Amino acid sequence: MSSPWSRCALCPRLCHSACPVALGSGREAAVPAVLASALLLAERGELAEDVARAAMTLCTDCGACQDHCHLDVPLPTYLREARARALPAPTVEPLRPLVGAGRVIAVESDGREWAEALAGLLGEPVVAWRTRDELGVAALHHEGAGARAARLRNLVGDREVVVISGGVAEVLEAAGVPFTWLRDRVPQLPGGAGSCRLDGKRPIACCGGAGPLPAHHPEDARRVGALWLDRAHEWTVGDARCRNHLRSCGGQVTDPVDALLAGDFVR
Ligand code: SF4
Ligand code: SF4
Structure with missing residues (x-):
């Protein structure tokens, strides 16, 4: 059976310029085709497991490589599956009870x-x-x-x-x-561009605040955020995760919750 990494490993890096981690971090190791090459070598036992884990987490799971792939290779899914196999399950808090009553x-x-x-x-x-x-x-x-x-x-x-x-x-x-x-x-609230999984113009495919990147490579996540902010410093984004990450990178970024709490919209 062929390896899931083989097509990307042989690809002339066609999705390189779509990957926010490759662009923002400036690291050769973060180029999608290079990630795949590393994981192919690891699969053959020719690369240390910790290097493979570092490679599979240099990703925000944004899907841009697949969107730009001429062969429609589901690289984000392969990376997700590899992480689920290779990384220990993280501890998460139990689901909390709901507070209050309502529909x-x-x-x-x-x-x-x-x-x-x-x-x-x-x-x-x-x-x-x-x-x-x-x-x-x-x-x-x-x-x-x-x-x-x-x-x-x-x-x-x-x-x-x-x-x-x-x-x-x-x-x-x-x-x-x-x-x-x-x-x-609440359509009166500002929706904003640059929101994960929402329509809108975005400077790059992800601000660096999603997927495994921030937890495993915080410096690279900040570099991706810095690239976003370099292209557009003031933003309203629809996704609070982007808002919080970009703020931690020094951006003047707000979201619909800020507007809701401030009453800053037309009722
Ligand atoms: S996802 Fe497609 S374009 Fe990107 S490295 Fe793999 S084969 Fe190449
Ligand atoms: S899913 Fe996004 S961050 Fe991950 S390799 Fe593809 S383009 Fe890069």
Whole structure:
């Protein structure tokens, strides 16, 4: 059986300029074809496992390489599967109970409490669902994810879920739970460009705040963020994960939650 890495390893780096990690970090090792070559060598026992782990985590899981691939190679999926096999399952917090009663759930995923402000806008009670780790997105592709998804579906039931971050969106999508982005639920709020998994103009495919990159290669994640900010310093983004990462890189970046909490929009 051929290796999943072989086509990319032989590719003349055609998606190089699409990969935000390769561009932002400036590292040859982060070029998608080079990642694949490293993982092919590791598969053959010709490269140390720790080097292979470093390679497979030089990624934000943005999907840009596949989008630009002339052969439609699902490199992001291969990398995700490799990480699930090679990295220990991260510890995630148990799903927290919902706070309050109501038909709408606000997933408060970055410490800001916006459920009450949303309730005021919608004119109905909103349940707050707090999470410190984006509902455990880091463990999404590891063992036990199926059981956790079932608990999550039970907790939500048939309520409407409103989200502000791409990590939470990924978890809900994998669990088959429908959700709405805050900016879509309240169209008066600024949606912003540059949001993960949302339409809009983006300076590069990802700001560096998603996937395994920030946890495994924080310096490279900051370099990717710096490249984004170099191309567009002031932004409103729809995804709180981008907002928080870009702020940690020194950017003047806001999101729909900032506008909601400040009452900074036309009612
Ligand atoms: S994803 Fe496609 S374009 Fe990118 S390295 Fe692999 S084969 Fe080449
Ligand atoms: S998924 Fe994105 S970050 Fe990962 S290798 Fe592909 S383009 Fe680079």
